[in-house]
Structures are given as C-alpha cells and as structure tokens.
Amino acid sequence: MALATIMLAVASGLSQSSHSISNSTPNSEKSFAKPHALTEKWGDQGDGTYVNPILPGDFSDPDVIRVGDAVYMISSTMQYSPGMAVLESRDMVNWKIIGHVVQDLSAIDRALNWDRMNRPGRGIWAGSIRFQSGRFWVYFGTPDQGIYVSTAEKPAGPWSAPHLVLAGTGWDDPCSFRDDDGQNYLVTTHFSAQGAIQTTYNIHLLKLSSDGLEVLHGYDHVIHRSEGSEANKLYKVNELYYHYYSEVKPEGRVPMMERSKSLDGPWESQQLMHVHGALDKEPNQGGLIQMPSDKWYFVSHQGKGDWEGRATVLLPVTWVQGWPIIGEIGPDGIGNMIWHDWKPVDGLPRRDIATSDEFSSPELQPAWEWNYQPNAAMWSLRERPGYLRLYALPPLRVGHSTSIRNVITQRSLRTSSNQFTVKLDLAGMTTGQESGITHFAKSRAAITVVQSGAIRKLSVAVNGVRTAGPTVDGTTLWLRSDWDFAGRSHFSFSTDGLTYRRLGGNYRMTWGDYRGDRIGIFTSNASGGGYLDVDLVRYETAR
Incomplete structure (x- = not known):
C-alpha cells in the first residue's frame, strides 16, 4: 500500500510532480465589489x-x-x-x-x-x-x-x-x-x-x-x-x-x-x-x-x-x-x-449543512455526533422505528450539567436566523428523569422537562440559574431554540406544534475548549431509568 502526495488532478491524469499552475483568478473576465468585512451572508x-x-x-x-x-x-x-x-x-x-x-x-x-x-x-x-x-x-x-x-x-x-x-x-x-x-x-x-x-x-x-x-x-x-x-x-x-x-x-x-x-x-x-x-x-x-x-x-x-x-x-x-x-x-x-x-464550479444546487431528521433510517445521519463516546446500549433507532430512543443514565456527577452522558448534537450555525425544533414523546419518562435540548460550550443553557411522579414540569436553566415553567399535560411536547447572528438565543415550547411560548430570558452563546457552541438533545436521571423518544428534528438556518 502507498500514500498520496496529493490528488490535485486525478481525473486528468497529471503526475504528482508536473501539476500545471494557473496565475489567473476565477472568472477574471467579470468583476464585482468584494466586501472586506464579516456579513450575515454565507x-x-x-x-x-x-x-x-x-x-x-x-x-x-x-x-x-x-x-x-x-x-x-x-x-x-x-x-x-x-x-x-x-x-x-x-x-x-x-x-x-x-x-x-x-x-x-x-x-x-x-x-x-x-x-x-x-x-x-x-x-x-x-x-x-x-x-x-x-x-x-x-x-x-x-x-x-x-x-x-x-x-x-x-x-x-x-x-x-x-x-x-x-x-x-x-x-x-x-x-x-x-x-x-x-x-x-x-x-x-x-x-x-x-x-x-x-x-x-x-x-x-x-x-x-x-x-x-x-x-x-x-x-x-x-x-x-x-x-x-x-x-x-x-x-x-x-x-x-x-x-x-x-x-x-x-x-x-x-x-x-x-x-x-x-x-x-x-x-x-x-x-x-x-x-x-x-x-x-x-x-x-x-x-x-x-x-x-x-x-x-x-x-x-x-x-x-x-x-x-x-x-x-x-x-x-x-x-x-x-x-x-x-x-x-x-x-x-x-x-x-x-x-x-x-464559485469554483457554477450551476450546482445550493445545499444546507444543517440537518433535519425524522429518524426513518436504521442508521443515524452523519450530521449527528455524540458528546463523547456513547453507550451503544442506551440509544436505538430500531426499538421504535421512526424515533430516536434515548435511555436515561445517571450523570457522572449529580448536579453538574457537563457530566450528562446521553447527549446527541449538531453544530450551532451562525446565520441571521436559526431555529432548532424537536418533537418529543414523553411517555417513557419516569420519576427523576429530565429531558430537553441544550446549548453548550464554555457556558450552558437548556430547556428541560422534569418528571416527578405523574407530573411533568418545564424549566429553563442558564449557567445553573433556573427559571420555572408550567406543568405539561399529555405526552407530546415540542421544544425549540432560536438564535441570531450575534449568538443571542432563547427557548420556547409548544403542546400542539403550532403555538409556541417563550420560557426564560436570552442566553449568550459562547465557545470553549477550541470548540463552538453545540445544540443537543439529552436525557438524564440521577436514579437511572426511563427513556425519551425523539420523533423529529427541524433545523432551519437563513442564507
């Protein structure tokens, strides 16, 4: 087996030591103003x-x-x-x-x-x-x-x-x-x-x-x-x-x-x-x-x-x-x-890097990544086809949000308008279990539903400061995070998927440990037990 120098011209068959060099700039016959500042476009x-x-x-x-x-x-x-x-x-x-x-x-x-x-x-x-x-x-x-x-x-x-x-x-x-x-x-x-x-x-x-x-x-x-x-x-x-x-x-x-x-x-x-x-x-x-x-x-x-x-x-x-x-x-x-x-090549369609998901495949879409290596026995796409099932594990350290062990994530993109919505089935939750969506990097924020007996109650936590929300009736719940170009986000919820109510104030997103903010779905239970079924995710970003 051998290693490549670099595949600069595989299709044309140029040798690795005789690549052509072009000094021209792309579409040099055309011209336009090139802004020299960060904008909300991308x-x-x-x-x-x-x-x-x-x-x-x-x-x-x-x-x-x-x-x-x-x-x-x-x-x-x-x-x-x-x-x-x-x-x-x-x-x-x-x-x-x-x-x-x-x-x-x-x-x-x-x-x-x-x-x-x-x-x-x-x-x-x-x-x-x-x-x-x-x-x-x-x-x-x-x-x-x-x-x-x-x-x-x-x-x-x-x-x-x-x-x-x-x-x-x-x-x-x-x-x-x-x-x-x-x-x-x-x-x-x-x-x-x-x-x-x-x-x-x-x-x-x-x-x-x-x-x-x-x-x-x-x-x-x-x-x-x-x-x-x-x-x-x-x-x-x-x-x-x-x-x-x-x-x-x-x-x-x-x-x-x-x-x-x-x-x-x-x-x-x-x-x-x-x-x-x-x-x-x-x-x-x-x-x-x-x-x-x-x-x-x-x-x-x-x-x-x-x-x-x-x-x-x-x-x-x-x-x-x-x-x-x-x-x-x-x-x-x-x-x-x-x-x-x-563009280096014109005429090809636009493609968004954010990924919505209805979990209809038996394999996770490649856009998803877990925070650390997950326990393979504690999540499934096959136990209930069309849903991502997350089982609740005890956190490594009770009271520390950084130690929640079943968190699946995507990257939080920076565009003028961003919205991440999940539809959850709460029927599998049990006492002590908390589930929701979270932003995390150097700082953290989450909208969470916590079950105590037969009662499920919403709250928002921003860097450990919690804002109490209403009780949730029924087992179907939509949770949402919206954020803007400046990284200001807020959470909301819905019980019918049509009307959303904000909960808590704005959260300023951060980065930390050389990583940007992540948006994730999680479940946890200090006593162990229970599961969360994720029905769908809608991740929408602006151009």
Whole structure:
C-alpha cells in the first residue's frame, strides 16, 4: 500500500510532480465589489458567487483533496463521536457531511468514553486526507496518544480501525506524503512545554514504511521551528517540494510556505497571507487544492473562533514566482482576506449543512455526533422505528450539567436566523428523569422537562440559574431554540406544534475548549431509568 502526495488532478491524469499552475483568478473576465468585512451572508449566493464563510459553523482543521470531480474534506472533532468528520462537495462551496473516520473513540482513549468523559477539547485533532492506490488515507493526531492512520475504499467508509503510527504525547497536525520514488513520509509538529507558559514547536519530517503503518528509525529531520509552528501539509509541484505551515507573528497566526528542491533542504520561506484576528478571524489551517479548471484554492478555518467555532472559508490562490499567494494580493505581494468571490464550479444546487431528521433510517445521519463516546446500549433507532430512543443514565456527577452522558448534537450555525425544533414523546419518562435540548460550550443553557411522579414540569436553566415553567399535560411536547447572528438565543415550547411560548430570558452563546457552541438533545436521571423518544428534528438556518 502507498500514500498520496496529493490528488490535485486525478481525473486528468497529471503526475504528482508536473501539476500545471494557473496565475489567473476565477472568472477574471467579470468583476464585482468584494466586501472586506464579516456579513450575515454565507456560502452560495445563488448568482454564481459565494460569501465567506462557506460553512458558518465549527468545521475546524480542514484538509481537502479532489478525486475526479468530487472534493473531500476532513474536519477535527475533539471529544465528539464519531470522530473526524468527512464532507463531500462538487463545487467547494456546498458541502454535505457523509461520514466519520473513527467510530469508537474509547479505542483511542478510555477517557473519551461515556463512563469517564474527562477530555474536553482533546481527542481527535487535525489531520490530512490523501488518496492512493484506490484507497483514502487519513492521518490524524491526538495530543495524549500520538499519530494514527485509518484507510477506506470509499470516503463515507467504512474506515479501518485507527492504527497507532507514532506513540507519544505532543504530536500534532500530521500529513502524509509519497515521493515519486515511492518513499513515504510524514510531516508533523511536536510541541512541548518549557516552563509555565512557553512552548517549543518543532516540525519533523519522518520516513514511513512502505505500508504507511510505522515510522522508520534513523531518519528524523527537523525542517522548521518557530513559535506555534503547526498546520502541516506537504506537496510536490513542478519538481519543487512545498511545506505549508502556520506560525505566530505580531499580526497573528499566519499562513506560511517553505519550498526546496530536496526534502533534505535548504528551504526558503514566504508568508502567503496577512491575517487580522478581529477582521478576518485569522484563516491559517487548511489545504491547497487544484480544480479541473486548473485554478487553485485554499480551504481554511478561521482560527480566532467566536461562539460558532472555527468556521470554514474558501480563498483563491494565485501563483506568483512559484509561490501560492492566498487571497487578494496586496502591494507587498502578500495575500489578504477575500469575503466574496466567484464559485469554483457554477450551476450546482445550493445545499444546507444543517440537518433535519425524522429518524426513518436504521442508521443515524452523519450530521449527528455524540458528546463523547456513547453507550451503544442506551440509544436505538430500531426499538421504535421512526424515533430516536434515548435511555436515561445517571450523570457522572449529580448536579453538574457537563457530566450528562446521553447527549446527541449538531453544530450551532451562525446565520441571521436559526431555529432548532424537536418533537418529543414523553411517555417513557419516569420519576427523576429530565429531558430537553441544550446549548453548550464554555457556558450552558437548556430547556428541560422534569418528571416527578405523574407530573411533568418545564424549566429553563442558564449557567445553573433556573427559571420555572408550567406543568405539561399529555405526552407530546415540542421544544425549540432560536438564535441570531450575534449568538443571542432563547427557548420556547409548544403542546400542539403550532403555538409556541417563550420560557426564560436570552442566553449568550459562547465557545470553549477550541470548540463552538453545540445544540443537543439529552436525557438524564440521577436514579437511572426511563427513556425519551425523539420523533423529529427541524433545523432551519437563513442564507
């Protein structure tokens, strides 16, 4: 088995060392005003253009490849399961989550399991996706265990069980690379604390075995070191090796590139883009890609995440004297953020990344992720077809909302208007059980129905402060969260699905542990027992 350099032009059959370079910008025969500020618009505008972000939610640490006409992207998931999301697009603007690489996080770290749940913001970090010899390869890092690899014939899976390639703490942001002679390499960062606050970052180039499953001893080159050196990708274009990385400069974390005629160096470096934490949220970690038109692009997250997390942006790339400059080129020859541009491929339909669900399939839709690895015996789509059944487990620590163990989630998207509605059947609830929907990151809020004997009562809790609501008659209940572009949310409820009443005040959404806000459905019971049936979910967002 072999590893890919990068699939930039699979369909056209270009060799990995002779990719064409286009210096033109997309649809350069046309022009329009390109706003240089964050707006409430996002993604496909329906007129052949797009507005950044293309994904207004927490799709962090992206990497991309193209196989034929399809583009595939991976995104880190930290403690959420299944881990490492895989997305597909035909135009790089409209995306769909099609699967995940890691099905069982507990196989990597038992602390990521439902019975421990003490790895917030850790778990699966950034990685790379490549395609070679008919298989997809994903290498990814976990800060506590090391570097893993998983492979699949199809990007939606099934993926092989993660194999530990490089054990140890502090390994981060790996990318595989296969040279023209067939030798496999891995470029990765190692970070280590020096004292209370200082951390050193070294980027290592390692040789891999022919099957890509182990690091070969005797070859370990440190090819770069600087403050915050990470976000590694390695490419070969027109006989030159290009090592993409990011590093911290006075303006923020910036995209960088170094190139060489040999992997042994010497390397020369070039900054590819300016960043501004407040204005563009520092696009920095991502991947280069060449489309069938021969035009190049850079897909990145915005590293300075707000409550929506690190959203995904798409930027054109212009090759200047052999350097892939990102965005709009300034007088100094370095790129700048572009918010509005022509789509790489026009004519394809819009696609929303938010996912509504009626649970009519025996398998969960890929948009759903659990907070930590769930107990497989405590949820089901088969016991009552057409419903998601969640059984109530005791929380790990009574009174601590962060320790609720059966929480299924999607990302809270940042658009001008967002609404998440669930229809619940409460007939299976029992005394002591509480169920509802919740926002959570650094802070938390929830609308909850609690059962005591035969009485069910509503309440809203915001960071532990509870507002009491009315008693619920009957077993059918609709719960809803609405939020706006600024991250102000409020809860409401309905007993007929038509008329909704607000409960509690506004909640200001946050991010924490390098993750954006999540919207989730949960049930819990300190005494154990009972279940919640989720009939449907309606998740609607504005353009």
